[in-house]
Amino acid sequence: VSAYMLELYNDQLQDLLAPPAADGAGGGRRVEIKRTRRGVVFAQGAETREASSAQELYALFQQASAQRHISATKMNVESSRSHLIVCVLVESRNLTNGSLSTGKLSLVDLDGSERAAKTGAKDHQLREANSINKSLSALGDVISALSAELPHVPYRNSKLTQVMQDSLGGDAKTLMIVTVSPSETSLDETLTSLV
Template sequence: MVEDLKGKIRVFCRIRPLSKSELARRSQCIVHFPDEYTVIIKSSRGAKEFQFDQVFNCSTSQEEIFRDTNRLIQSAVDGYNVCIFAYGQTGSGKTFTMIGEKEQANPGIIPKAFKRIFQIIDENQTKFTFKVLAYMLELYNDQLLDLFINRCEGSTTKLEIRKDKKGFVYIHGAEIKEVTNAEMLCALFEQGCKNRHTAATKMNTESSRSHLIVGVTIKSTNLTNGTVTYGKLSMVDLAGSERASKTGAEDEQLKEANSVNKSLSSLGDVISALSAEQSFIPYRNNKLTLLMQDSLGGNSKTLMFVNISPADCNAEESISSLVYASRVKLITNNAQKNSESKEIARLKQVSRAFGNLAAYHMESVGASSTLLVSQEEKESFP
């Protein structure tokens, strides 16, 4: 109830400290936060003020960042679609917010969310049974890649973004792992991160060159009345928008930057259309917007982190990010719990069993496999 009162889409702003390179060139801090909801940034055109649901200054810890986010994890376990994503220019601190340090001395939202999911599950073991599935992808140079598969090994399976009748986005062909504890999920995540594309730039020693998408689906069955709910937690670490003149990107890095900027531009078009309540939303213009179509303007509770640099040399990029985030605040989502009664769940099980029996019979007699259950239904969760 508290989460619903706060709104279906919230935007948090996080300002990182001045970096070593910014201090070395004697950059000045141009960001001021008079209260926990307001950020004021100075520029050559004067001061600009922005209002968000929460503003975190450069001294805010990872624990404080997760404190309010923590409640959204409960919503995902309760059967809602939840999306948490970070946006900002290259080097603004998005990956630190979402993932944390490489050695996990200061874990970010994603590893903390993994632990919280299983804490909630442990607290409710006497009332519910749970099944947790996870996938991990990156969108790199307009290609969707499975991070649970080693990049050196490769994969012949083509990944396709699909949507079921309820608007639930899923990835056909993705490697989906069932996990039974937080340690197992964290280990899979760490391995997947090693497969992600990164590179050094003038703005960042380890810049993300792709969009990271982590999906955790949670099926819970009420032991008292048999009601089944399906929640999906999507966590997205977007690659940073960048200018080649600032990052020094050349050759392959320039190609990566162009791809990232193109996808972020498409995301901006979707955000503009949604905030203006237009009848047509251009989700199909890019794979990134297809992936996020049930998170923005869909059946989801969504939290956006806009990360900015406080340095005067990045004023233009920081203002652009804040304007972008302000448009997200105008979007209205219609978040509803994904649940079905015991009888509907039972009928679905019977339908699947009957479909599998029919398929087995047709294979045994050498007939073509025209199934009674649609392939789309079989591939979707659960």
Template sequence: MKGKIRVFARCRPFAGYERERGCQQCVAFLDETTLEVRGSRGPKQFIFDAAFPASVGQEEVFEDMKNLVRSAMDGFNVCVFAYGQTGSGKTFTMSGTPEMPGLTPRTIAEIFLLKEGLAGVADVTISCYFVELYLDNLRDLFYAVDNPRDTKPPKLDIKVDEKKMVYVKGVVTKPAASAEELSALFDAGNRMRKVGGTKMNAESSRSHSIFSVLLEVANRTTQKTSLGKLSLVDLAGSERADKTGAAAERLKEAQSINKSLSALGDVISALSTEEKFIPYRNNKLTQLMQDSLGGNAKTLMFVNISPADYNADETLTSLAYAARVKLITNNASKTQDSAEVARLKAIIKRMQAGEKVDLDSGGGGSDDGPGGETQPPASDNPPAADDGAAGG
């Protein structure tokens, strides 16, 4: 399945500081896909797959992305990410509030609703990992939850497997048997994220976060096993120090954020113009998103904007960035193995982790190695390869 990355634009309501400044509305929604921004050089129109004014609520926004959850359950690599200047509503779109849940909690509920629908037809195993990129370092948020006093966590490496899917070597992966468990894991990890206050946002995300849900579906009838990955990415916002008042540590964070977003912009530019060399390796953020941009994923981008003329320049920059993303074409493909291949891969994974495996009780093979030691089975599907991309 080949197709362009879908892009949704979403405008938040006026913020308190914008009202205090007497700001005027500079964004107009002409129809369900078109918006116009009045900047210093006159009005400019943008057309996306959907354009949501501030009056559109969380439930309606989720309805337009719900089918992607089913795609992940079907074995596709799916990525949903939010982009925009600091304070533009990205975290509200992705996480929301207890009263107005965002895309992530609604996605979690939908995953288990789909799992219930497969009861009796397939066995569904759900697990997840949660990382953030802070000051160019990759942090395992689940490890931080389990080891809050450990100042030297294990090193993480960003890898790419033989199916061109990104994974994080060394990351803590946790299983979830219910929507409540998965929600609790997300909330616990989210509380470990780096946040801080600026003049434009009382609780500004100071990192990029990636919450990835792994969905393994073993169909009892076809004996096929699919593995889908659904990544929900909350990017930190681009900043201008003169507006945010960033200084000292906040300024250092802002510089790191802007550097990674600039690298992401370079990748988007290269992909949209179909250049031969794509600079994924220039930043850990672009390495993490390698399979979501120009990869094998079904990807949806939310570009979040402010309605105020005070932020018109940043709004225009964000929308121009999103317009480039819309030009990128991805090759979405299912990840699916036969039951036997899936079993052999599981054995290899356990052996790589140092476990002893009894192949006879595992459903095949014989213990014919020297001294009774288990030998790895022959397979046309070798263990995951990586491209050597270094992580945090």
């Protein structure tokens, strides 16, 4: 079992497991989205770490989560400012015939759709919110195209949809959990998320 963990921040993929650069920022390596001949998406340049137990995998997750961009807004004291992408890769070798089986589990924590007036976002927070909302719109376009069985699915419109391509189309199994607020003041965000 191995994993890589990325953050999509302001439309840039950042490796959350890479050692910090000299300036204290996240890993300096460039991460690019690539696909194998079989259509499996992978992050070229991302640090991939092996885990021999659930505890080791959880420790990697905690390490990566601590590197995410967060800041306070009027709606949330610790608002994530990015999408988190965790890919768990599983390889199994048949000891009888030597054949190799592989699997991939992608866990994607999408940042919420925000209304700048409610969050009080300005300057860099406003740029972050615009980037988040743009990628969520692109994801909505992909889901709509897949649902309508259109001949063209616009995966390339966002890095988010590119990295999620093998999790959404083909024979992938996808489960989306939408967390919504029961508060009437969040009704617009709730409806947008559900749509």
